[in-house]
Amino acid sequence: MSLRVVTLPGTGLTASALGFGCASLGSRIGRADGLRALAEAHDGGVTWFDVAPPYGAGEAEAILGEFLAGRRDGVRLCTKVGLAGPERSGLMRLAYRLGRPLAARFAGLRRRFRAAAATRYRPIALDAAGIAASLDQSLARLRTDHVDVFALHAPSPADTVRDDVVRALEDLLAAGKARAVCVAGDLNACRAGAGADLPYRVLQLADDPQTEPLAALREVATRPIATVTHSVFGFDGALSRLVARLESDPPARRRLQAAGYDAAPREAAASLLIDRAFASNPDGVVLASMFAAPHRRLNLARAALPPNPAAVQIARDLLRPAGA
Template sequence: MRTVFVSGLGREVPVLGFGCASLGSRVSESQGLRALSYAFERGVGWYDVAPAYGDGEAEGILGKFLAARRERVVVCTKFGIPRPVVSPLMRLFRPAARAMAKALPLLSRQPPRVNRPWSKNRLRADQIEGSVVESLRRLRTDFIDVLALDEPNPEDCLNEAILRELRRVLEKGYVRCVAIAGSPEAIAAAARAPEIFKIAQLPDNPFVETLERTKQATGDGAKFFFVTHGVFGLGAHERLSHLLVGDGGRLGALASQLAYGPPFMAAEMLLDYAFAVNPDGAVLASMFTQAHIDTNCARARRPPRRDIGPFMQKFVIAAKQ
């Protein structure tokens, strides 16, 4: 798989990362562990998780996967959205919910939702170290490669108490690199902070173009290694699929001239676009079937395409305006 250099970590990483938001909720532990291992064997080496993911179960499941693989992968977890408290009754109903999602594929493709308390003091400096220690315990590791502030306000990224606590967990060796996972406005604020934030994570696809707006806001983004996600989500896959078959299949015929074709035309175009607009960064995908993993890894082995960006700009991005 193609790799890129992350200066904040001082190492090469694969360009394709594994998003663990559904691990433990929509995806069972056994299915998740199989998918994590299958992706690892095919070169995936960046695993993105958070205390709240998978109804609070994702970090623990990922920790089981990390045994005997820890030094060969990068783990990013987060601070900001607390781990939810799930009642025993809700845990009992999880298998039924998974069966329903499997029976209704459109439901299973919806992005996972997390209740986010947008209070002014949601990110509290005095809770950072405790959260990190708990993540270390669940992940069964003694260090976290990347710790990201999760959906901070711009003011949080310049808050001296928060910055001081982030430096503390770095100095203690709990964390090797600090990131910002949030809006273009928050990332722009982080770019003005003292040299602490090295990585920026954000959603991006042709219909939102968040990465482009963020680079403009941060002076072409030279400060950050960018990690994008949501390439298939936020309605992108459905919207592109509709465009490809609409108007008598005109756009699909044009895409076939770039060697795209059924059955995964929309997915392959979106992933190629994500790699093309972020050629020096990484792209996260939630992928829990062998077919999905194989397709994504095949695209990640190729150099970024130079033709997909202009194609999307002309026929897809222009269509939304």
Template sequence: MRSVELVSGIHSSVLGFGCAPILGAVGRREADRALGHALDCGVTHFDIARSYGYGEAESHVGRFLAGRREELVIASKFGIRATWKAGLLRPLKPLVRTLKGQRKPAMGPPSSTEIQSTPKRDPFHQRIPLTPAAMQASLEQSLKALRTDYLDLFFLHEPLGAIERLDDLVEAAETLKQQGKVKGWGLAFDWASHSMVAPSFSRFEVLQFNNSPGSQHYAQALAARRDQPNVFFSPLRGAGGLKPNRVLEQMWSDFPNSVILCSMFKPEHITANAEAAGE
């Protein structure tokens, strides 16, 4: 599979695996099958966050990827975490998945590149202060859960507005890089907040945001970020009827230095997306 260098020394497969559904909408066995198949297909970029899987996804992914760390690019985020109430859902999640699986989808099966949705405000997730101390604490928790000494990419997770104390955060990120705990520093955001966070873009090495050929902001993103290092999610949202492989191929052609995240849990979807990302 082709790769791109998002940050100096970090070579990611152009197709990334979005881990948000793991231990949320997707159970352990299905997740493990998908992770294993993605690895077999050449996927090396795995995207996760403290909040994913109601706080359980990092630990699960860390256990599964143990022993292959040097082959992989692992990206995580800070800024949103699961609350204590999320733990109450643990025994109920298998039942919820079973009930959902028994329902017939109204609009056909999920898209092969269906992507994660990030929790904003709900009883099971909360935003943490965007301070150096909170960032350090979140990172240490991620490293422990993921069974690693470092993250390849560490993202600030979807701030809702202008980022306060940004100078302090950038300084703390540089310290973490010097310590070898983080290799690259980025901002993950929803394009709806673009105007509020855009003044901070130059302070980050990588941007991660929703992008699709059918989105209203695609041309704007293309003009500003064509050759820049990006990580995209929600590639099929509003894609105008284009087949998934055509969407991916167009985006990689338009943004040659970018990774596209897909939350893909069916082997046939992983295979098809990997083929689109081939040499």
């Protein structure tokens, strides 16, 4: 079955409804495994790839660029500006390099890595020259002359609407280096970016099953705007919470089975969460990290189905804290 294809409102961009998120490409996932995963996803119909300069400990864009050589025409590419990799001393870099392969295998160690300031992205001040230089450096690493989407990465609402930032982005659109510009941030920044006179045609944000930020965005948007969502499995530990609920609550499990999610708890929970993400954003792109082959297989299979609106309510109910 082929993947569902969407035409993003207000952009004319067409892509697979499922996009590949490359935040771990080059860090948790090594180059060879990463290239294999990207190729398998692309062969399976994925045509949207999401990256940023600090992803993969600064390696993701270059690895994605290597993958794109010879494949660029059929692919939609989004990169960003606004966050840099963590500042590390020489000793810290060495500890990171040695610890990274272990962290990839052990979730506890991974959590400790994430909690450490040495692994956190740093915001960089946005100015016209810096924005243009960042995109030029990204294009060089990605081995292309344009990106389909260029995003402000985790901007404040004030930066999103700042005149000099907006003008810098419009210049890049006019130069053909980006086909569309985007706010990739929290709901407040995306709300600011949805303003009538702004150039943002795409908004990228975490889609929380409980608070449903896309509904809030639709209320303020006065023009067609495309949405790219992420954090399907990771949001607030959604997947592990749902699995725990299914394992401890037989009526919840039966409800899911009756709705057609008749697999072991982990697979049923993952299927429900990605179905919910597609149904919540039916004409946009849903990003997932899917370097593991079983994850990729499941996500690709679900992306071939028509959106299932019932998944939204079921996920909301089953993720609600007990007693709420």
